[in-house]
Amino acid sequence: QVTWPNAIDELEDVMFLNSGYRSRGFGTHVTPCSFSEFGAGRNTAAEWLRIGFHDMATTNAFVGTHGGVDGSIQFELNDGENIGLGFNTTLHTYANFFNSKLSIGDLVALGVYASTRTCGGPIIPMRGGRIDVTVAGPIGVPQPQNGQGIFINQFTRMGFNTTDMIKMTACGHTLGGVHAGDFNNIVAPGTVANDFQLFDNTLEFDNAIATRYVSGPDTDPLVVGISVANTRNSDFAVFTADKNVTIQAMTDAATFNSMCQDILQRMIETVDPSIVTLSPIIAPYEVKPEGLQLTLLSGGATISFTGDIRVRTTTRSVSSVSITYLDRTGAAGGTITTAVSGTASGFDDSFTFYGINANIPASSSISSFTVVVTGTSGTIETFNNNGAGFPISDSVIVQTPQSCLSNGNLTVLAAVRATVTTPVSLNVTEKVPRTAGSPIVSPVPSLVTTSTTMVKGAAVGPYNIYSGSVSYSSSSGLKYGVGSGTFADSFKDASALGTACSPLGTTLPSSTSSSTSSKTSTSSSATATPTLAHKATVGPYSYLGCYTEGVGVRALSSAAFYNYTGMTIEQCMSDCSGYSYFGVEYGGECYCGNALGTGSILAALSDCSFICPGNAFEYCGAGNRLEMYELTSLVSSSSVVQSTTSKTSSLSSVASSTSTTKTVTSTSSSSSVAPSQTLGIKQTVAGYTFQGCYTEATNIRALSSASFYDYTAMTLEACAADCVGYTYFGVEYAGECYCGNVINTGSVLAAASDCSMVCPGNEFEYCGAGNRLEMYKIGTVTVSTSSSSTSSTSTSSTLSTVVSSSTSKTSTTTTAKPTQTAPAIKPVIGSYKYYGCQTEGTNIRALTGASFYNYTSMNLEMCASNCAGYKYWGVEYGGECYCGNAWNTGSVNATASDCSFLCPGNSLEYCGAGNRLSAYYLP
Numbered sequence: 059q060v061t062w063p064n065a066i067d068e069l070e071d072v073m074f075l076n077s078g079y080r081s082r083g084f085g086t087h088v089t090p091c092s093f094s095e096f097g098a099g100r101n102t103a104a105e106w107l108r109i110g111f112h113d114m115a116t117t118n119a120f121v122g123t124h125g126g127v128d129g130s131i132q133f134e135l136n137d138g139e140n141i142g143l144g145f146n147t148t149l150h151t152y153a154n155f156f157n158s159k160l161s162i163g164d165l166v167a168l169g170v171y172a173s174t175r176t177c178g179g180p181i182i183p184m185r186g187g188r189i190d191v192t193v194a195g196p197i198g199v200p201q202p203q204n205g206q207g208i209f210i211n212q213f214t215r216m217g218f219n220t221t222d223m224i225k226m227t228a229c230g231h232t233l234g235g236v237h238a239g240d241f242n243n244i245v246a247p248g249t250v251a252n253d254f255q256l257f258d259n260t261l262e263f264d265n266a267i268a269t270r271y272v273s274g275p276d277t278d279p280l281v282v283g284i285s286v287a288n289t290r291n292s293d294f295a296v297f298t299a300d301k302n303v304t305i306q307a308m309t310d311a312a313t314f315n316s317m318c319q320d321i322l323q324r325m326i327e328t329v330d331p332s333i334v335t336l337s338p339i340i341a342p343y344e345v346k347p348e349g350l351q352l353t354l355l356s357g358g359a360t361i362s363f364t365g366d367i368r369v370r371t372t373t374r375s376v377s378s379v380s381i382t383y384l385d386r387t388g389a390a391g392g393t394i395t396t397a398v399s400g401t402a403s404g405f406d407d408s409f410t411f412y413g414i415n416a417n418i419p420a421s422s423s424i425s426s427f428t429v430v431v432t433g434t435s436g437t438i439e440t441f442n443n444n445g446a447g448f449p450i451s452d453s454v455i456v457q458t459p460q461s462c463l464s465n466g467n468l469t470v471l472a473a474v475r476a477t478v479t480t481p482v483s484l485n486v487t488e489k490v491p492r493t494a495g496s497p498i499v500s501p502v503p504s505l506v507t508t509s510t511t512m513v514k515g516a517a518v519g520p521y522n523i524y525s526g527s528v529s530y531s532s533s534s535g536l537k538y539g540v541g542s543g544t545f546a547d548s549f550k551d552a553s554a555l556g557t558a559c560s561p562l563g564t565t566l567p568s569s570t571s572s573s574t575s576s577k578t579s580t581s582s583s584a585t586a587t588p589t590l591a592h593k594a595t596v597g598p599y600s601y602l603g604c605y606t607e608g609v610g611v612r613a614l615s616s617a618a619f620y621n622y623t624g625m626t627i628e629q630c631m632s633d634c635s636g637y638s639y640f641g642v643e644y645g646g647e648c649y650c651g652n653a654l655g656t657g658s659i660l661a662a663l664s665d666c667s668f669i670c671p672g673n674a675f676e677y678c679g680a681g682n683r684l685e686m687y688e689l690t691s692l693v694s695s696s697s698v699v700q701s702t703t704s705k706t707s708s709l710s711s712v713a714s715s716t717s718t719t720k721t722v723t724s725t726s727s728s729s730s731v732a733p734s735q736t737l738g739i740k741q742t743v744a745g746y747t748f749q750g751c752y753t754e755a756t757n758i759r760a761l762s763s764a765s766f767y768d769y770t771a772m773t774l775e776a777c778a779a780d781c782v783g784y785t786y787f788g789v790e791y792a793g794e795c796y797c798g799n800v801i802n803t804g805s806v807l808a809a810a811s812d813c814s815m816v817c818p819g820n821e822f823e824y825c826g827a828g829n830r831l832e833m834y835k836i837g838t839v840t841v842s843t844s845s846s847s848t849s850s851t852s853t854s855s856t857l858s859t860v861v862s863s864s865t866s867k868t869s870t871t872t873t874a875k876p877t878q879t880a881p882a883i884k885p886v887i888g889s890y891k892y893y894g895c896q897t898e899g900t901n902i903r904a905l906t907g908a909s910f911y912n913y914t915s916m917n918l919e920m921c922a923s924n925c926a927g928y929k930y931w932g933v934e935y936g937g938e939c940y941c942g943n944a945w946n947t948g949s950v951n952a953t954a955s956d957c958s959f960l961c962p963g964n965s966l967e968y969c970g971a972g973n974r975l976s977a978y979y980l981p
């Protein structure tokens with residue numbers, strides 16, 4: 059375990075936080091394995107694996123400038139060796155993750171890890187520390203026409219022998235295939251679906267590339283077909299280089315997996331040893347502080363301490379987490395309790411975040427802490443960060459509430475201990491596009507850092523306040539920090555700042571950090587910490603419940619405010635002061651009104667599941683769901699009888715729903731249909747019996763014979779039907795269905811309560827969780843050691859059924875027309891023409907004629923047909939369609955690129971953004 063903070067911290071987050079709270083979302087670009095956000099005929103996982111090879115392939119292991127995985131590919135897109143759209147789009151994706159702590163080289167390597175893993179391949183050991191070059195490398199990527207002798211020479215130059223070459227190429231060509239549009243002398247255009255011919259007929263990372271080559275039927279276009287006559291059958295040239303010995307060995311699945319793990323690790327660890335020292339292999343931290351922030355409160359007597367402690371829960375069941383801290387002199391400070399702020403997961407790990415929200419005396423302050431994790435069985439683990447505790451410096455602290463971002467200016471306030479006398483500077487790193495030349499130099503921006511001396515202001519308690527301001531051109535990826543001498547509070551996201559700088563506060567961040575009074579004296583003081591919950595009262599308002607929007611009208615339509623980065627319940631309340639109702643929707647939309655619009659009704663409390671961006675302890679509605687409040691003075695006399703009654707019940711369910719744990723009932727009696735269904739574990743589904751909540755296996759899926767994905771409507775019944783014929787089926791992550799005849803080694807029974815995700819297609823069923831499968835077995839047998847006697851022949855025969863069914867699925871979606879491959883602004887939708895990217899109005903929606911919501915399958919055509927008859931319509935935030943005959947006051951034309959959300963129902967179309975409508979008009 060490395061010591062925190064560490065150079066790999068940013069990479070570690072991007073590597074392991076695929077989904078959930080504080081997720082970085084890298085893995086979502088390649089999940090599931092077959093996914094591409096760029097439409098049919100593309101496969102992002104394959105593109106990520108291929109770019110890993112191409113970035114490395116120009117290296118020369120025998121001369122000074124070695125190269126290797128160094129991000130040089132970004133400057134090599136026009137050299138004729140990197141053919142295909144995948145290189146450009148992949149680099150655009152990586153550019154969003156690129157920053158001063160995460161190089162393109164490391165992202166290229168991480169892409170190899172992620173694509174292999176998401177497709178069921180081995181875990182490629184990952185190290186960090188690659189350094190990017192700023193110019194193209196020499197040419198030298200193997201081309202299909204090169205021939206065997208040249209391939210051997212090229213791989214020798216890269217540092218790999220003939221056996222290595224065969225392994226690496228087979229491990230690469232298990233994913234993806236050849237595009238006829240790019241290589242028409244390998245695949246003839248118009249002969250295969252989407253002009254995309256897979257190498258081995260499966261999307262998975264498996265050894266079919268070897269077994270089909272050895273035993274047939276082989277359809278690898280680099281072995282058979284027109285590539286032979288055109289002398290471009292390069293896989294044949296590669297695999298025969300040792301008379302098929304290596305490829306023959308790879309027909310054993312375990313051998314294939316271990317060879318690929320080894321050779322792909324060596325591929326991504328090909329770096330210039332004279333400038334790069336790679337880190338140790340990255341394992342997830344067992345305990346990691348995330349987003350820690352000290353903030354001086356007004357008066358200067360108190361510091362607010364916020365952030366999260368991330369605990370790895372893959373193999374640990376946690377009951378509570380607390381931290382014990384030392385004051386700035388190193389003496390005992392006190393203990394702070396935490397409350398769960400969210401969970402997240404990666405390909406193989408799960409995590410729970412424990413929020414810190416405490417006030418500590420500014421005079422004694424804090425210098426380090428240890429973390430105490432209490433397990434559900436009472437075990438106590440203490441984490442001291444390899445000895446010295448987790449350090450936290452209070453010498454220079456950025457005052458985020460007093461800092462803001464608006465009109466091209468970043469204003470930052472910092473509190474600096476009066477004892478610090480070195481100059482204080484504001485350091486800002488901006489991403490500047492490399493637009494010079496045509497075609498452009500690189501799709502990846504350069505990082506430009508500026509440093510500005512900050513100006514000293516008032517003294518507040520033991521601190522002096524400094525301020526600074528700089529202008530910027532693009533806020534995208536803008537990072538800032540404050541430093542003085544050896545002290546710094548740095549690497550902060552400017553996008554998390556509000557547009558207005560608040561005065562020095564007393565309670566930060568805007569939550570219920572109540573009394574701090576008696577804390578100063580005792581060293582054992584425990585701070586009461588808030589938990590994530592639906593707030594019962596806020597100022598003069600009381601919680602009504604989770605409400606839907608109205609039918610064809612907003613639930614609250616008098617005024618609206620948007621803040622997708624810092625919204626809290628308190629902020630909406632103050633924006634709506636004077637109105638009878640206010641409600642927060644979709645995490646960042648605040649609506650006010652004096653009455654509820656027609657059709658707005660009480661929904662399940664659990665629907666309002668978005669956590670407020672400005673306060674991790676509050677809920678801020680969801681898509682088409684409002685966290686609804688009414689003036690308390692009106693609640694008692696409310697004529698809406700139903701809302702009053704349901705109010706109490708929904709409120710009382712707050713407590714239970716947040717602390718609910720699933721209980722497994724072992725009754726195996728035949729199910730009687732209860733009059734009212736409740737959410738619970740289903741014991742039997744279509745002839746299958748519940749086995750428990752299982753983890754994934756080691757280096758392989760728990761159930762690895764077939765898989766299906768449906769993140770919008772998965773149910774246990776749907777998965778059972780997809781897996782018919784298999785002994786087991788299991789549903790993971792509320793959308794992934796796996797089938798198999800055995801539970802693979804390493805997959806073990808976990809706590810039933812781990813499988814906590816509700817099925818998107820049935821609110822009464824559970825569908826697993828991250829790294830957890832809701833597991834079912836055919837028949838009514840109970841769990842026992844699974845027999846591995848199932849013959850491999852039956853597995854492979856069922857596999858081929860899967861393959862053919864997925865092939866036919868692809869072909870039905872095929873259109874004969876040339877297919878669009880990248881999202882673009884559509885100039886015409888039916889009889890409507892593109893109008894522009896419009897903002898919302900001032901205190902009113904831009905279009906108020908009618909509205910429709912569909913956050914799962916909205917596209918431009920859907921909105922056009924819903925708005926038929928209106929002069930204008932626009933789609934906002936990916937799923938909201940508004941119609942009208944005039945633009946309301948304040949709605950203006952914004953930059954077209956602001957409308958950057960892809961439509962959930964068509965990833966080639968744009969569907970607005972937060973406070974932006976992709977708008978169309980009737981000419």
Ligand code: HEM
Nearest residue numbers: 104107108111142200201202226227230234235236237292
């Ligand atoms: C002699 C060596 C190699 C040659 C001549 C070669 C050639 C090719 C060609 C012509 C394509 C088709 C590209 C397209 O149409 O988009 C391709 C695709 C691919 N190659 Fe290779 N390759 C070689 C080695 C490798 C290696 C070592 C790897 C990785 C370890 C790799 C990974 C891939 C992947 C994943 C694809 C699929 C891309 C997609 O589906 O978009 N290749 N290769």
